[in-house]
Amino acid sequence: MMKIKAEAQERHVLTITVDNEAGILAKIAGLFTARGYNIDSLTVADITDEHDVSRITIVTHGPPAVIDQIHAQLERLVPVHKVTDLTEVGPYVARELALIKVAGKGENRVEALRLAEVFRANVVDTTTSSFIFELTGAPDKIDTFVSLMKELGLVEVGRTGIVGMIRGAEAA
Amino acid sequence: MKSERSGAEILVESLVAKGVEFVFGYPGGAVLPIYDALFGDERIRHILVRHEAGAAHAAEGYARATGKPGVVLVTSGPGATNAVTGIADAFLDSIPMVVITGQVPTALIGSDAFQEADTVGITRHCTKHNYLVKDPAELATIIDEAFRIATEGRPGPVVVDIPKDVQIASTRWTGQATQMRNRYAPQVEAPSDAIAQAVAMLATAKAPVFYTGGGVINSGPEAARLLQELQTLTGAPVTSTLMGLGAFPAAHKDWLGMLGMHGTYEANMAMNRADLVVCIGARFDDRVTGRLDAFSPDSRKIHIDIDRASINKTVRVDLPLVGDCGRVLHQIITGWLDAGHQAQDLTEWHARINGWRARNSLAYPKRTNGEIMPQLAIERLYELTKDREPIISTEVGQHQMWAAQHFHFDRPNKWLTSGGLGTMGYGLPAAIGAQVGCPDALVIDIAGDASIQMNIQELGTATQFRLPVKVFILNNEWMGMVRQWQELTYESRYSSSYSDALPDFVKLAEAYGWKGIQIDTLDQLDDGIRAMIDHPGPVIVDCRVTKEANCFPMIPSGAAHTDMILYGDEVAGTMDDEAKALV
CATH class of the missing domain: 3.30.70.1150 (ACT-like. Chain A, domain 2)
Incomplete structure (x- = not known):
């Protein structure tokens, strides 16, 4: 009989700066569900006087290769300016x-x-x-x-x- | 009020500014203002399809055959949702496409209004980017950015959802977008130290393989030329994914054929035994790799891709080169020449490859009773049309794989197929789109009896616009690939895979004003194909082929490249659950 296997997981903290446009949060949260990634926590607020840029902190976990994919997939979104993996870059x-x-x-x-x-x-x-x-x-x-x-x-x-x-x- | 224009007028002007000549679409309530703006406008020709799915696939076919972005115009709600399959198809196959969808008026959004659907929400994860336009003043800027996103970097579909009130409302218009956005700037060239490393790896490899994909086609004809140039310099053999066929000439002595699940023995064995794999614009898809832990186990791997997210997605590579295929190939060639490298002596490697080639993996049993083997039908179609360098589209299934194996392509943009999403019903509208873009080309949809019925309504589109597309149906009265998998993995329990109640395709053709030709036996095959080519209008050929033929070679799901099934091999008819669970 076939069983579902689990892989070793790492916890990473990512920060993402994005254009503060309609649907951006759905885009990012939806990317995680669509590709089967995990969100442990997510915070977001705009950080500029013009309210046009938001900064998101996402805590996620997954195998190292998946964490790298999450980083790359986030960067691929047009409204995303920058993704930083704090756990990787640290402290x-x-x-x-x-x-x-x-x-x-x-x-x-x-x-x-x-x-x-x-x-x-x-x-x-x-x-x-x-x-x-x-x-x-x-x-x-x-x-x-x-x-x-x-x-x-x-x-x-x-x-x-x-x-x-x-x-x-x-x-x- | 010359300086004021409606959103719909600005949209049309913006499309013209982007060089759009054709729009594939279907009108409806929420796009009436745009259709009115298009009325009598000679600059854009609207191709009226019969179903919005046909519009999206026709735009894909147009894009694939011409290299220009395809443009779709559909109404809100069902218009948009009908186009979603084609949008998802373009997303997986990286086809540049801009889809304009009507939306209910802004004030009604969220009220479950007539023909309302959350188009931006529905298409969020099958588009490269999408927009809901709130103000006609934004429209020109958005259309400009939408085309750049669709065509630059890794191409893909972009949806622009425009509420009806935004189409009608007017704003100041100076003749062009006032504010260009330049936030989208993909990396197109690889760093020079990485290029130097790639050149060094190529120069020392004893058993190199170029594994190319649709990215080479997307990069443009120059990339295909540069691929040949680099191949000539290094002498390495070339294989390709389904999407990349035509990027390297099939007539070349170092062409290995397609790799992967239905690839040739020599291509898959070369990948398995290679010491260096250079992946160019391909993405290590599961149909290509087979069992991942047994995929090309002893090779170092270079991956050229414009999409950073394709790197290390399924297969770890030693050297990623993020950039446009053509530009990076140019960088590598320059690096190779500057370093004064000579091609390695690959005699031994080529000798091993010739050994694998001698297995003649595309061979199939001959029939003596007058029946037509489907592979033979493709071979004859190729022989009788190759002088015309036809554009071939396909549906999805056995006929698609046989076409990939037995039709040969020497140039890019001649092969249109749904690779990633595997969409039945792609081929006929794609052929229509290709014929619109290439009016003088011979365009043939190689189809199956099941797939062709999925967008059969588009016969009317070809009739209306006098498009002389040809549909060549390999009719075996089965959903052949489903039947094949059921034979190989479910002990021949043919659950719902028989094509019952097939229409009379000849009469169907005639009902739509097409010519219909039926081919039953081998002695009718060549004449039937010639009659198809010679007819100036659209033709359906109903070619009756051997019913139980299977598509081999085949790597069963969950197996390694070295475990290919060839014709004549014993096949168990069962599979363990792990293998069954794979796609």
Whole structure:
């Protein structure tokens, strides 16, 4: 009988600058689905005063040859200016923002606030029985904080997905 | 108000500015303003097809035969969706094409209006680029860029979707696009150090092969000439993909024939044993490579391709040269001459190739009962027409592979076939498009009895525009390639592959004002072909051939180049699941 085989995967962070035109996000997201690539996270916002150029950060995973194909296929799209594989070029900074709602009373509430201080999370909303924490950092820092909050009354998590940039003085 | 023009008028002026002479199309509600702008305009001839699929394939045939971009004009909704197969076909085969689609008025977009379809969404992944035009002031700029994207770099289809209100609304018009965009600038030449490396690899190879593809044709006749020049300098044998036939003359002594699934024994063995493979404008398609881990295992590989995404997509190469085939070939030739290289002594390599050639892999059993073997029909068609250097289109299936094997091409732009997408119904409209672009050429669609029915309505188009295309049907009353696969892999369980209830093709021809000829036996074959050529108008030839003939040689799916099946080999009739799962 035939079985579907799996291949070794790598995780890569790509940044893409594009013309900010109608349908560009669908084009890029659709390229990933059409060719069977994976999107772990995707962030996008325009970055120029004229609002005509957007910068996208995509986190993907796949075998090395597929990562190279993703890079080439993205570059082939007419509205794409530049694709940088941060994981390849590195070292790079990757940051993510999360909003984390925690509800509870008594000792749990105190402990949640204490941990938030340790993680340098801001309290952006509070009631007598809940907090919303705003936390920025590398994804694993947020993972850790969220898993700690699970014991203390975690209600809801919202994450932006990461924005990445090459370290040093040069543009990517 | 001379300085104000409607979107539809600007579109027509922009097409004329791009040198467009023919538009293949079909009118409808959402393109009425454009059709009105075309009315009485002598500069652009509109070829009215019978179905939008025919328009797209006709534009492809026109593009392939002339080297100029094909232009399609269809209405919104079903007009656009009917054209999608042809757009996808052009995308896979890198055919330059600009498709103008009407769209419902801007205010109605998204309201499920009559004949509304999300054309930009539907065609997003089968076009090189597409546009929804929001303002007539953008139109000239977009049309200019659309033609450049369609024709430059790796060619492909571009869709321009124009809402009806944008066609009617007017804007200031100075006679040309005010703002040219130049964001699209593909790399056409390879870096000189990479060229030097390629030259060195070529100069030391003992068993080199040129593996060429449709990219050489797309690059233009000069690329085909340069390929011959480089071949003469190096003495390396040449094989080609289906799409590349004609880029190197089949009459040349170092021509190996086509490679791949239905390629020749010598071509596939040479690829397998080569120490250097130079891939020029081809893309290591699964039909070419066979089993990937056994593909040309001992060779170093150079890959010339204008599309960076084709590099290392399926086969890892040692040296990528991203650039236009013609330009890069020129760079390599210059590098070779500057370095003062002489051709290697390839006597031993050619001797091995001649050994493989001696297997005579295209041989097929002869019939003595008057039946016509389909291969023989193609051979006779070739012999009786070759002086006219005909343009040959095909549908998809056994007849297509037999045509690729037994019809021979010495020049580019003479062979029009659906390679990547494998679209049945391509051949007749493609022949019509080619005849429009090359009115004096002998254009023949080599067809099968099943495929020809997929766009049979286009017979009317040829009649209307007095296009003397010929359709040569190899009629075996089967979807032959499906039947062949069922015989080889499903123990001859012929599930739905019999062509039942075939029409009388002669009467059908006559009903459309064509001439119809039926050939039943071998002694009628040559006369039938001559009668077809001699008739000044369009002709259908219904050539009845041996029903159970198979297309060999064949690399079964999942097999290596060295595991070819030739006529007379034992064939099991079964296949394991891994092999069945391959396309």
